[in-house]
Amino acid sequence: MIEITELTKHYGKTRAVNGLSFQVRPGVVTGFLGPNGAGKTTTMRLIMGLDRPTHGTATVNGRPYRQLRTPLREVGCMLDARAFHGGRSARAHLLALAHSNGFPQRRVDEVLELTGLASVGRKRVKGFSLGMSQRLGIAAALLGDPGVLMFDEPVNGLDPEGVRWIRTLLRACADEGRTVLVSSHLMSEMEYTADHMIVIARGELVADCGTKELVERSSQRYIRVRTPEHARLSALLTEAGANVTGGPEELRVTRMEIAQIATLAAEHRLPVHELSPQSSLEEAFMELTADRVEYKAQVHHQSQTDHRTHGDHRGQAAYEAQGGTR
Numbered sequence: 001m002i003e004i005t006e007l008t009k010h011y012g013k014t015r016a017v018n019g020l021s022f023q024v025r026p027g028v029v030t031g032f033l034g035p036n037g038a039g040k041t042t043t044m045r046l047i048m049g050l051d052r053p054t055h056g057t058a059t060v061n062g063r064p065y066r067q068l069r070t071p072l073r074e075v076g077c078m079l080d081a082r083a084f085h086g087g088r089s090a091r092a093h094l095l096a097l098a099h100s101n102g103f104p105q106r107r108v109d110e111v112l113e114l115t116g117l118a119s120v121g122r123k124r125v126k127g128f129s130l131g132m133s134q135r136l137g138i139a140a141a142l143l144g145d146p147g148v149l150m151f152d153e154p155v156n157g158l159d160p161e162g163v164r165w166i167r168t169l170l171r172a173c174a175d176e177g178r179t180v181l182v183s184s185h186l187m188s189e190m191e192y193t194a195d196h197m198i199v200i201a202r203g204e205l206v207a208d209c210g211t212k213e214l215v216e217r218s219s220q221r222y223i224r225v226r227t228p229e230h231a232r233l234s235a236l237l238t239e240a241g242a243n244v245t246g247g248p249e250e251l252r253v254t255r256m257e258i259a260q261i262a263t264l265a266a267e268h269r270l271p272v273h274e275l276s277p278q279s280s281l282e283e284a285f286m287e288l289t290a291d292r293v294e295y296k297a298q299v300h301h302q303s304q305t306d307h308r309t310h311g312d313h314r315g316q317a318a319y320e321a322q323g324g325t326r
């Protein structure tokens with residue numbers, strides 16, 4: 001369990017974290033979300049005792065990090081996937097960590113196996129791709145078999161296979177009863193990864209609720225309908241009480257369920273090429289944080305107009321609109 005109470009961190013005039021309070025519970029994957037510069041990394045650094053709070057507390061299993069007796073056995077963390085000595089092999093890096101913390105050599109081989117790095121364990125880290133480095137960072141976090149895990153942007157820059165792997169790993173860790181906190185600026189990614197969401201913006205709490213609830217709270221839920229008979233179907237749907245927007249490319253229907261739309265189209269023998277629910281977490285994210293992003297040029301415009309892009313692309317587009325450079 002991670003507990004944050006009134007956590008505040010100021011760097012000069014910058015309020016990186018401002019009166020933040022939340023708990024991260026075991027057994028679920030908790031997504032930690034926020035736009036660029038929201039204070040996610042700072043919060044994680046404060047939890048790990050890498051910085052001192054200006055005010056408030058951050059505890060792991062009831063204690064500040066610095067008071068944990070065997071920290072790596074209690075909390076594993078990946079903050080920077082490239083924080084390795086490049087000349088060392090992955091195995092040597094993990095062995096050094098294991099020795100200094102009194103973990104057996106066997107555990108190094110276990111985590112190499114667990115993270116799919118066994119075959120490259122003797123290769124120098126400087127030749128590692130970003131994906132391999134992420135895996136090594138995760139291997140280090142898992143070394144002490146801790147009950148609390150924290151990963152800062154673990155899917156950043158990974159290919160779909162890497163993303164799937166991390167998602168599966170996070171799920172398995174939560175299913176084993178661990179506390180899992182994972183940060184991301186991509187809501188669309190977290191939608192499939194996290195059970196619970198903590199959203200912050202400008203260092204302040206914006207939402208702390210179940211992923212499903214957050215999606216449902218979004219006012220941007222709609223059914224996408226693609227049909228060559230868009231004008232006729234649109235008129236029929238409107239007449240039947242639905243709210244219809246969009247044009248020839250796609251109709252966006254709200255206030256009516258999929259089954260009703262399908263029935264109506266079938267009754268009037270209108271062909272339908274696509275009928276799919278769209279509930280974009282990215283839109284919810286924009287709504288939640290719109291007033292509080294640091295760099296908000298074009299955010300609104302992007303989220304309103306780019307509705308034909310999906311998932312990570314949309315997240316990335318929105319992120320870039322906020323001035324992100326990743």
Ligand SMILES: Nc1ncnc2c1ncn2[C@@H]1O[C@H](COP(=O)(O)OP(=O)(O)OP(=O)(O)O)[C@@H](O)[C@H]1O
Nearest residue numbers: 011014016034035036037038039040041042043185
């Ligand atoms: N050491 C520091 N000195 C001064 N300002 C800092 C320092 N660390 C962070 N900040 C500032 O604090 C704010 C929060 O930064 P932080 O890195 O925690 O955000 P983040 O949510 O992790 O963002 P990102 O998604 O871009 O990594 C930003 O305005 C950042 O510039």
